[in-house]
Amino acid sequence: MKTRIGILGYGNLGRGIEFAVRETSDMELTAVFTRRDPSTVTIQTENVPVLPVSELLNWTDRIDVLMLCGGSATDLPVQTPEYAKYFNVIDSFDTHANIPQHFAAVDASAKENNKTAMISVGWDPGLFSLMRAYTSAILPNGNDYTFWGKGVSQGHSDAIRRIEGVANAKQYTVPVDSALTAVRNGENPELTTRQKHTRECFVVLKEGADPAKVEKEIIEMPNYFADYDTTVNFISAEEFAANHSGLNHGGFVFRSGSTGADHEHNHVIEFSLKLDSNPEFTTSVMIAYARAVKRLADRGDFGCKTVFDIPPVLLSELTPEEMRSHLL
């Protein structure tokens, strides 16, 4: 029997889950739940209902894993502990600083109700976290480096759009080449915020807005831009639509460390992602972990998990024997 997947929230992540399920042979999409009027939501899979969230609790025995596709700011802190009472759940909660408290809330809820939950599944947190964990255990005498981009930062784009006179905006986070090269060469540099990333902004102005004033406001914005070298490009709405509507992203995790009698041997481990679609890749990771969640729930291993708790064997459609023969 296939693992029955439910989706809560049909935005970019929800659509990504739908596509990712299609790439498997052991899962099927059962239902999509939305806070919008379901009649306004069109999905890509035939014979799968789109239902209002108010229907969700009628589906507890028809969904094996519920994929929570809301945002980390306000949706998931409420949704994940709540729905872990009724379903095995996975979210992509990515507010790093609040992970411990989110974990505690979800763990309590899942354990009390014999459900298996996973939080913070994606690429950062997610695959990048895995890399940091594996590589720091292997090379204890060393340094970690994480770079993001080139890619779209939604939070920074939103911040620009809130400035008076801005019609639309997109902000790309770009790792600094010379910093990447120094790390890649095992130089173990100490890097300031400004030395690691630059910020490139593409802004469409409202009629009559003063570009110099908008540029100054962006560049000096505390927390978001003041600590970075920021470039601002003013473009037309047409150019914006043509060249800046994608959701590409990516990044790099390095571990640079040394071994030997006098630490005379250097080693550099590099992991990188180049992603055409941030949400579709994130949800591809989530669907692989949905397989693990189902398997853990079936064996009665309840509570909240993260990527650190999951042995890779649980992610694959292959049997352990096949994995040892073909992948080891």
Next chain:
Amino acid sequence: MKTRIGILGYGNLGRGIEFAVRETSDMELTAVFTRRDPSTVTIQTENVPVLPVSELLNWTDRIDVLMLCGGSATDLPVQTPEYAKYFNVIDSFDTHANIPQHFAAVDASAKENNKTAMISVGWDPGLFSLMRAYTSAILPNGNDYTFWGKGVSQGHSDAIRRIEGVANAKQYTVPVDSALTAVRNGENPELTTRQKHTRECFVVLKEGADPAKVEKEIIEMPNYFADYDTTVNFISAEEFAANHSGLNHGGFVFRSGSTGADHEHNHVIEFSLKLDSNPEFTTSVMIAYARAVKRLADRGDFGCKTVFDIPPVLLSELTPEEMRSHLL
């Protein structure tokens, strides 16, 4: 109490284990066992005995994990199943084709005697296997690529040294740049053996040997060189000692796959290693997994394991809470 580590075999791997233990704060080296005359073996750690292999079975209650540092060709197929009767063990068995039968032998032996064993721990098999497992589960619609090098191939170096007239030799496996670039760009090329790697040989001739004859014999050697573009450089014994005595290695694992309604979004995952010392990095991986083996044995999870079976949380000196706070 610290995890007590024993070493069987004090060559490059044994020495690497000794160095790797020093980087931890939760392990200690208990004893080194050798097939040589122990009085001829000097180790770097004070107050640790070097003993003949005949003493090993007297140490079953003083060693938590025995690190098997022999070779894959003849040592490990015998040693690992044998010593898994008496100890929790780890090896770096790397004959990919024989992994299933090695696994079966070690698993039977470990299970019957309530021991935890791990085989094929290192970087390939090992970290590269992990990458292939994670990334193929995440991007089912895609291709894997593994490249090795630039680095020393011991087997190919040995093969050259067996040729008449050769005094010494070292062979480097080198990934082809244009192939790496094509994969990195998401072009999903189909690559022949010849298109993926070249082989560079540095050879010291015995007096009176005919370089043309030796070169021809290398280049045409079946299995080892005939399918590759091979270059042969004849050098002096002095140059060989000065420039070709290292054990550097490395390599790349890629997953290139696509997602979306029509697979219109491409993603490239790249993992690479640049290692000054192949044996010291291999043993750094083994020591991280020794922590996991001890933890599994303590909870009564016996039998043979591979890297696929181990959740990352078991590798770290950090607590699960610390990992979630600092690494997730």
